[in-house]
Amino acid sequence: MRQSGSSSTHRRRPARRRLLRPSRLHAERRVHATGVLSADGALSGARVRLRLLVAADLDEFVAYRRDVAVAAFQSWTPEFDLADARSLLAAQPAHGILPTEGEWAQLAIDAVQADGEMALVGDVGLCALAGQPDSYEICVTIAAAHQGRGYAREALEVLTDWLVDRAGAHRIIAQLDARNDGMRGLVSALGWRFEGAAVEGDWFKGEWTTLERYAVLSREWRARSRS
Ligand SMILES: CC(C)(COP(=O)(O)OP(=O)(O)OC[C@H]1O[C@@H](n2cnc3c(N)ncnc32)[C@H](O)[C@@H]1OP(=O)(O)O)[C@@H](O)C(=O)NCCC(=O)NCCS
Known part of the structure; x- marks a missing residue:
């Protein structure tokens, strides 16, 4: 999918700083109150860690991100630089x-390498959609x-589990360029539903x-997890 962005690197929607609706407020309180995230603010799977x-x-x-193939269907270009990255951190x-x-939010994906150490292998952009609660x-x-080692799949499974079970998510979407076979393969492998195409x-x-x-x-994800 393409991460839409507000910075020079992402075609995000303009930031609309509104008060959180009660459902999300409750979700955030649950997360912090129950300490579901580890003490260092990470979500862990069998091999990956998100932070x-x-x-x-x-x-x-x-x-x-400067890799031509990695950037092809993303909102940034191979000219992506440190200043662009710093604006994401801000x-x-x-x-x-x-x-x-x-x-x-930009979440790092770390994975255990052959030497037993964790290393950065990629990232997940996570947007709380404006105008719809818990989406x-x-x-x-x-x-x-x-790529091709199952890290993307595991990272999305861990994140979706957490969003659904701990953060009160109702719906999660991914938007992808129709030429992006890798991303389609990933969401299809996860059992996400095709909702349509803007041709x-x-x-x-x-x-x-x-x-x-x-x-x-969320109910579809839970049903999948039970089957
Ligand atoms: C999309 C992307 C994250 C997938 O990463 P990956 O490391 O290949 O994913 P995984 O190894 O976790 O594979 C997950 C599933 O996707 C499938 N898949 C991955 N690439 C595929 C491809 N080119 N065609 C078909 N299926 C593919 C895998 O077969 C796997 O399914 P399985 O678990 O049933 O075997 C990676 O290709 C990527 O970073 N692309 C560039 C950036 C980009 O365009 N991201 C998408 C926009 S958000």
């Missing part, structure tokens, strides 16, 4: 990993050297392109 991207990640983060949530309404959009990127509805990098949308409702 807020921080300044120490930026060299690696910029390096994989918009990170002040508390926890949930962004406020209309904003994106999120995600965007996943894995560095080319780490040649998106002027993107100098041409009309088709955007597909996939989604999962």
Whole structure:
């Protein structure tokens, strides 16, 4: 999918700083009150760990975002640089990993490597959609050297579990360029539902392109987890 962005690197919706609706407020209180996130603010799966991207990640983060293939269907270009990355950090949530309404959080994906150490392998953009309570959009990127190892799938499973079970999410969506077979393979593998396509509805990098949308409702995710 394409992470829409407000900064020079993301075609985000303009930030609309409104008061959180009660449902999200409750969700955030639950998260903080129950301490579901680990003490260092991370979500962990069998091999991956999700946490807020921080300044120490930026060299690696910029390096994989400058990869032509990684950038092809994303809102940034291979010219993505440290200044672009720093502007993302400036918009990170002040508390926890949930962004406020209309904003994106950038979550680092770490994974255990052959030497037993955790290393940054990619990231997930997480947006709290404006105008709809408890609704999120995600965007996943894995560095080319780490693709095809199931990290993206595990990261999205961990994040979706947490959003649904702990953060009170109702619906999560992903939007992708119709040419992006990797992202379609990922959301299809997760069992997310195809919601439709805006055929040649998106002027993107100098041409009309088709955007597909996939989604999962909390009840659908829970039913999948039980089956
Ligand atoms: C999309 C992306 C994150 C997938 O990463 P990945 O490391 O290949 O994903 P995983 O290894 O976790 O694979 C997850 C599933 O997607 C499937 N998949 C991955 N690439 C695929 C492809 N090109 N065609 C079909 N299916 C594919 C895998 O088969 C796997 O399904 P399975 O678990 O049933 O075997 C990666 O290709 C990427 O970073 N692309 C560039 C950035 C981008 O465009 N991101 C999407 C926009 S948000």
